[in-house]
Amino acid sequence: AQSVTQLDSQVPVFEEAPVELRCNYSSSVSVYLFWYVQYPNQGLQLLLKYLSGSTLVKGINGFEAEFNKSQTSFHLRKPSVHISDTAEYFCAVSATGFVGGTSYGKLTFGQGTILTVHP
Amino acid sequence: DGGITQSPKYLFRKEGQNVTLSCEQNLNHDAMYWYRQDPGQGLRLIYYSQIVNDFQKGDIAEGYSVSREKKESFPLTVTSAQKNPTAFYLCASKRTPYLSGNTIYFGEGSWLTVV
Numbered sequence: 001a002q003s004v005t006q007l008d009s010q011v012p013v014f015e016e017a018p019v020e021l022r023c024n025y026s027s028s029v030s031v032y033l034f035w036y037v038q039y040p041n042q043g044l045q046l047l048l049k050y051l052s053g054s055t056l057v058k059g060i061n062g063f064e065a066e067f068n069k070s071q072t073s074f075h076l077r078k079p080s081v082h083i084s085d086t087a088e089y090f091c092a093v094s095a096t097g098f099v100g101g102t103s104y105g106k107l108t109f110g111q112g113t114i115l116t117v118h119p
Numbered sequence: 120d121g122g123i124t125q126s127p128k129y130l131f132r133k134e135g136q137n138v139t140l141s142c143e144q145n146l147n148h149d150a151m152y153w154y155r156q157d158p159g160q161g162l163r164l165i166y167y168s169q170i171v172n173d174f175q176k177g178d179i180a181e182g183y184s185v186s187r188e189k190k191e192s193f194p195l196t197v198t199s200a201q202k203n204p205t206a207f208y209l210c211a212s213k214r215t216p217y218l219s220g221n222t223i224y225f226g227e228g229s230w231l232t233v234v
Contacts, residue, residue: 043225
């Protein structure tokens, strides 16, 4: 089984400042890692995902994340935030590989981090 | 445009009533999912379906039921047995359930409130 911990429930930041949203995971098997963003009253949109290869992953809207296997972390960063980045961000994990039988490649989510960008 | 459509956006339920949330996708995805979202708890999986006419319980299936009679449709019924149904419900889909690196796509969500 996998679990995800997002270390900050709320992160306030000023516009044009850098931001880091922290995510740690726990798993007994190799995992894929995802970051989703949710704007108020909307569904979730994929920001980026790590499957394999380079541990630095670039996503949409200028976000990037770094996979650190030794620290079991997948922190999300942006060098300069905008007001429009105000949203809730979710880190998620799933076990790797082909999932057969009754398995379904379950996506396990963290509790979410609310990013608020102030002018 | 391809996507996932959930309806209604807002729904009010009286105590003891069953209500059904609609989810339709035109992405030709095999797998569909229902998640429940409560503040500070992230998303929790209610039910999922890997293929038409098949579905499985997720982590919090009690008080909910689903059907998958068509590939594009996966309605969720919140029954009177669900003790605390007030929440934001998200439907999602994935091209194939068997590759866990595939992206899951989400609908816009439905708010259910018990009055």
